[in-house]
Amino acid sequence: MSKTKEKIPDSWMPKHLTDPPQWLWWEIEEFIPLAAGLCLTVITKDLHWPFVGFILSSLVKKFKSKTSKGFLTHMFYISGLSDLEGYPSGLSKRFHE
DSSP states (O other), rough: OOOOOOOOTTTTSOOTTOOOOOOTEEEHHHHHHHHHHHHHHHHHHHHHHHHHHHHHHHHEEEEEHHHHHHHHHHHHHHHHOOOOTTOOOOOOOOOOO
């Protein structure tokens, strides 16, 4: 019996707990425009939507590389589109403990 452990590839698990979730090699924020383009292609049967989704995905990737880490999450929280667990709503003006 061999006691050597098989090394799990780095692509299976994030290196740090705070790393954003990934699907294949895309982060979720980059994959959503591409998935939306594919869904619109199925719904409308128009073949230009995957290209639009790919272009939007690449624009999101460029935008994320120019801004600080967590910028999109912060913007979604401030605009009220998402909530952060353990924090009040981003739209609330006053907070009482």
